[in-house]
Every structure is written in structure tokens, then in C-alpha cells.
Amino acid sequence: MPEYKWPDMNQRSLLGKRVSRRDGPDKVSGRAKYCSDIKRPGMLYGRFLRSPYAHAKVVSVDISEAEKLPGVKAVKIIKGPGSEIQWAFDEVVGVAAVDEHTAEDALHKIVVKYEKLPHFVKEEELGKAGKNAKPAAEQVTGDPDKGFQDAEVTIEGEYGIPVITHCCLEPHGQVLEWEDKNLTVYPSTQNVSGMAGQYAQPLQIPASNIKVRMDHVGGGFGSKFGADAWGIESAHLAKQAGSPVKTFLERDAELFVAGTRPSHYAKIKVGAKKDGTLVAWQSESWASGGLTGGGMPPIPYVLNIPNQRKIHTAVVTNVGAQRAWRAPNHPQACWLTFAALDDMAAKLNMDPLDFFIKNIALTGVRADLYRKELLKAGELMDWKKKWHPRGDSAAGPLKRGVGLGFHTWGGRGHDSECRLTVNPDGSVVVALGSQDLGVGTRTVLAMVAGETFGLPVDAITVNIGKAPDYPPSGASGGSTTVGGVSAATRRAALDALDQLFAKVAPALGVEASQLEAVGGKVQVKGDATKSLPWKQAAAKLGVTPLNVTGKNPGEGKLIDSGVGGVQMADVTVDIETGIVKMNKFVAVQDCGLIINEKTAESQVFGAMIMGVCYSLMEERIMDEYLGRPLNSNMEFYKLAGIGDIGDFVVHMWKDDPEQDARGVIGLGEPPVISPAAAIGNAVANAIGVRVPRPPFSAERVLAALEKKGGLTS
């Protein structure tokens, strides 16, 4: 049995190199087909009539006029009379028609009468929540009363971070095609292997009757694991119409019902010694992710302050259920914690960099890593030169400041199976029921197999995105994909190589254990003169392809979990207009062994940019009275553009040799956690006053300055 490990650093031909993603040419040329691009013969277009009310009872539904409309092929009442609607935009009636406009016309012909019921949609002020507030038991560690008695300095503040949405550019949806009792699903999903099971039960067919097909997905970020109500109802419509149905959400629905990150708010009190040593934490937090409330954020984040009292209240609101959003709960917890602790550093008149290094032992096992990363980030930011006590004293309206935050994440590879085939003609195929969310999964798989066989990436065929055709792989969530699929593929490839060596060894006159695969050859270790080109070696298989399955988890240390990262932001705030401008954004990110440095860096850049979006622009705004969102379109639900981000510096933490020995660790989530902390603290450093809630919009910046007592320039 082979030893399951990664090759030594000095013996790698592909791992750690900068390889362009293999599906890049398809994506830049429009050839890449997303499920929303698919057109099947006779395909109809699905649309849903959605509830205008956040809370209501359906009294009557009249679909007769819609059914009569030429081109309408199926109308299905989803919420019939007596049904209770719990959030605005919930699906009430589904329609399938020959084109998109006809489907929309049909919606206008449906008459639904509702009995309006009281709703509650805004959780920003806990006092207004009434019985929608569901407090959990108080949590105490250490002796918080004594901790605050011992504290020489305390700060108190109220901080918050609102609900944001996923805003995947490819909306949620799918094409569904029945053939008798068999169903083919073309979903936009993060969960190819987990999709059939979700359709089987509600449609009352065996999961084995369901095929799933997806080549590319236009963003997920944690919101695309499920079949979703619109998937199941569209399957019913397709059955009813006897034709394939394509239903992708309109942008307003996509923004409102297909993805929300829970809000988090907290009243926080922190106690410290005059020298900066943190001694006590108290928080009363609340959060809402809609009907399911919202769990307690992990606060205080990363720093385990010795004496704590925490009480959390989940607030239930009449909006759709929360969905996992990249690094669930961490960005919120990071913001709440680092805003409060930065306020403490300011009160102590300490440089936050010194303050956090002083308290670094509270981070536990990663204390030394964080300390080194903080110093490295400080060097890349030129922190010591840029930092000044709170409030830029420079003349004029433009105030500049710096801020920081740091974060952690798990990222252990998920369960995965790789079916690897070496054909007698030398071709190599790896197949997994996985998906590529933009990580570069295909490229990673080709690099791992190519590395193991001593072949170039182009020699490896990678098949993903089909179930049950390819063996099951976990959903892509929580930074688990690259670890899972690369470990499964490495194990499969090592096993395949072992079996191939046994076939080749007699021809080279040595024991199988004496062989290695490098540079496109199978050769005797250390003796390139005794070798067979890969194709000739593979020909020793005879007529039967070599099929091997590799799994994760499995033997050998190929993956790990647990990373730390530091981010620092440099911003300029115009105190007359309130506009915050990014100057520079630095990330130092730890991630174990890097397979593809090019796409790994892209993950970090991308996460930081997403962080700029939610720090400066994103917020779902609800109308308290109508119970509907006010900004469910991309004009008013804003994302950062190319001109909004400033200069970026990413430093992948490879500075300790032991990092690599940990194996592969997921990277998608961690760098999205710290941006609000880094940017928000930079704003406070610039203008001398805390803006307590992102997004740090002009309105909020000016309000915070006004509260401080007017503008000074």
C-alpha cells in the first residue's frame, strides 16, 4: 500500500505553481454553459406570482383567466385558500408558458385575495421586537463581576451589522425535464451530489430516477445547497405541462428570497487594565435571519477574554429564512468584537497593533501565527508610519486612517470520492460528483493527478458536475471542497500508480517499490536510463483500464483544518460628504499547503472585495409598514465596482515551513471575515468617531460625525 502524503516540497512539478484555470477559455468566450443558458427542446419558462404581504392568509385564488391565455401551458396553485404566508415574495402560484413575457402576462391575470395579518420585519431595535424576541440562557465564563471590578478602564458601545444578501449573479433556478418517471435536473447549485435526494421525496420518485447535470454555476456563496421551493414547484409544472421547464428567479426575488445573511447587533462592555490587558467582556446580542431567528455570533471573536457574561436573543421576523453566507456568523462576530476592542485601544490611547499583540495569548493555539501575521501585515501596510491616535489631525476635509481585524476558520475537506481511470492508451480521467463555484476545482484536480503521475495538467481529463454518474462528493460549503476533492484524488492516484508499477516492474527488471513516475515517464528511482514513457507504461495494463476509487477521509495526513489571517485597511474619509474611499487593503492569509497559487490568491482578492462591498455598500432595507424590501434590485442594493476597491496586497502565509506540512486547508471563507473590522476601524481612526454599523455609507458617516458634535476640518 502506498504512503498517502504529498510529495516533498522540492520534488513537486505542479503543486504550488501558478496554473491558469482550465475552464478559463470557455468562460471568456461565452462557450461555458451555465444551467441558466440551457435550452431544451419544447422548453417552457416558469414564473411565480409572489405574495405582496409579509404576513397574510390566502382567502381565494382565481387562475381561470391565466389558464385561458394563449401560450400558457401550466398553472399551479401553491398556496391555496387558507394557507398562511409568512414572508413577502413567497411563492403563491406557479406558471409555465412558451416564453418569459407570456409567463409574466399570466401572472397579471391571476387574482389572489389575502387577509392581511400583522407582520414584523425590522429587528434593528430589540426593544420593538416584543414576543418576536426569543432570548437564550445567559452564558457566563470566569467571574465577569470581579473582572469588571478589576478593570481599570472600561468601554461600552452598541454595534451592529445588518442583513445582507448573497446576490449571486446567476440567480437561483433550474431546468427540469421529465421522461416518464425519470427526471433530469439542471440546477444552479453548490451541491451536485446532494440534489437528487431533495427532489425525490417531495416528487415521490426514487432518488435513483433523478439525474443532475451542471457544468458551471454563477456564484453561490452558501445560498445554493437546496432544491428550494421553486425547484420542486417547477418540477410539478413541468410534469403538468408535459414539457421541460426553465425557472430562474427574477432579480428582485433573487435578492429577497434566495439569500440572506443574518444581522447581528450587540451592546458590548469591555474591561481592561491600563497596560491594555483585557480582563472582562459583557454582551447583550441579538440577531435575525428571518423566520428562524439567528444564532449567537461567536463573540468575543478569536480572543478568549477571561471573564465573560453573554446573553443572546434570536429575533424572529417575517422575511424568508436565512441562508449560510460565506463564513457563517464569523464576519458579524469579527466586526462586533474588533469594533469594541478597537474602541478600547483608542480609550487607552494605544496603537491597536500593539494592543492586539499585547493580548495575543488570548487567541490560544494560533497566538504565534497571529503575532507574526500582524507584524507582516503591518510591514506591508506601513502601519507604524500611517497609524495616528484616533482622529486625523491633518487640515482639510479629507481624513485618513488605518484599521485592522483578524480571523479564523476551519476548512477541513469534506467527504469525497474520486473515480480515477488510467486507460491502456495512457489517458487519465478523474470523475467526482463535485462542482466548481469559481474556486478552480477542475484545475486543482488536474494538478493533483498530474503531480502524482508525473504528467502535465493537460494530460488529465477532469469530469465533475454529474450525479449519480460520478461518485458522490460533498456540497461546496465552508471551504471544504479543495481539501476534500484533492485528498480523494491524491489517494486514488497513488493507489492507481501502485497498481501500475506492479504491471510495469517486470519490464524494467526491478521491484515495483523501486519505481517512480516523473517527467512523463515511469522510471527506476534515481536512474532515468531505466524508464518507460507513460504511454508505454500504461500499455502494460493490457486491454483493461485501471479503475481506482479514492476517498476522503482516509489514511495519511493530506489535509488539516484551522487557519488564521490578518487584514489591514487604509481609508480616506471626506467629512464633508461622508464618502469613504479605500486606499489600500492588505491581507496576510494562512492556508496550509497551496495547490494552485494563482487561484488561491484569487480567492483572497475576491473575498476582500466582497468585504469592501458589505463594509461600504450592502444592506437589505425593509419597509417597516409594507413588510417588503425597498432595495431588491441592483441599482439600490449596491455592490462595489472596479473603481471602489483601491490597491490590494495579498500575502499568502508560507513563511513557516511547517505550514506546508499541515496539508490542504480550505481558503474560501477566511479572508471574507475581517474586512468590516479593518475598514470600520480605519474609518474610526480617520474621523475620530465610531460609525457603529456598516455599511459605512455617507449617511452613516455623517450621522456619526453629527453625534460627535459637528464637523471639523
Add this chain to the structure above:
Amino acid sequence: MAIPDDPESRKAAEVSRRDFLRGTGAVISAGIVASAQVLEASPAGTKIVGPDKVSITLRINGAAKSLSLEPRVTLLEALRNDLELTGAKKVCDRSTCGACTVIINGKAAYSCTVLALEAQGKEITTVEGLAQGGKLHPVQQAFVDNDAQQCGYCTPGFVMACKAFLDKHPAPSLEQIRTGLGGNLCRCGTYVGITHAVQQASKQMKGGRAHA
């Protein structure tokens, strides 16, 4: 879409700039429309067509395409649903994100906010028409080289916006890139790669290796 049941808010919800643009009848300026006899200009200079389908011809990637479409169909919808040119994506569907960007008469345009029949008589280039003879355009190659894509859904629109931008600004400064490409949005956060890609493509296109 959510349609309120009371007439007042229903009216408010239904009327939008987009719906107005896509209203069941379309008023066509005579000067714009060249082909299709059904769209022949009236003596008054305008002709009201629809709501039934009309025959139109579009010049896309150098070839004429004849279609029968309702006047309310946008160019984006015609490309995606009728011509199966699905590179341009429907994302915001209201001129905000640029995922639907094509080049019309040399200028980047949001195809979600151009009616298909208004695009007659113009040269339309979609992302599918950019590569020549199987070779990627320098902008496309630069996107690949600089990893200027992740999920890739905004990528075709961005590629077209970059192409049109570089045609107008062959040697852009960083500031020009940051301003000139502000009409496209990416959710995965590929702006760093895109910036590098534009800089690389700029050098290559000036070097005369461009073929479009």
C-alpha cells in the same frame, strides 16, 4: 415578481422604466429602423407596431439573423432565448451590472435595455464573435492569463466592456481603467485580475498582435 392586490400599490409596482420601455406596443423612430417592411416608417415619422410578433433582421457577429419577435423583446432576450447566444447574461435586467454587455456599432451597450427591433441596422458583436479562427482575442487571453474570472458569470460582459474600452483608450492609465470599467459588476471579486488583464491586453493590442 410580487403583485399587490390593491389597485393603488399594484399600479405603482407595475410601472417602471423597464416596463415602460418594454410596453406591449413600441414606438419606433423611423431613422433607426432600416429593414423589415412591417416597420416601414409612417409619414409622421413613427410607426406603432405590436403587440403581435414582427419580423426583424439583426446583424450579429457579421451575419444576418432573421427573427420573428414581439416588439417588447429585448436584444438580450433575443440573443439568449432565440439565437442561443448565451454568453451575454441576464443578471440585473436594468442597466446596472453590465453582465449583458455587447458591442453595438463599436460601443459597449447593455443589451438588457435595448429592444431587439431597435438594434436593427446596426453591427452587433457578442462575446461569441470575439475570438477569430479559434484563437482567443488578446482581451480574452489576458482574462485567462490573469485569472480575471471566478464563477465566470460576469466575465463575458466584462470582456466585451474591456474590448470596447481598449478600442477607445488603447493605453489607459490605472485611473482610466477604474473609471472606464465602472459599468460592470462582479460578485466573486475579480477586479484585481481584470485590472491586470486590461493592462496586459493593452500592451499586446498596441503591439499589433490584435486581430479584431
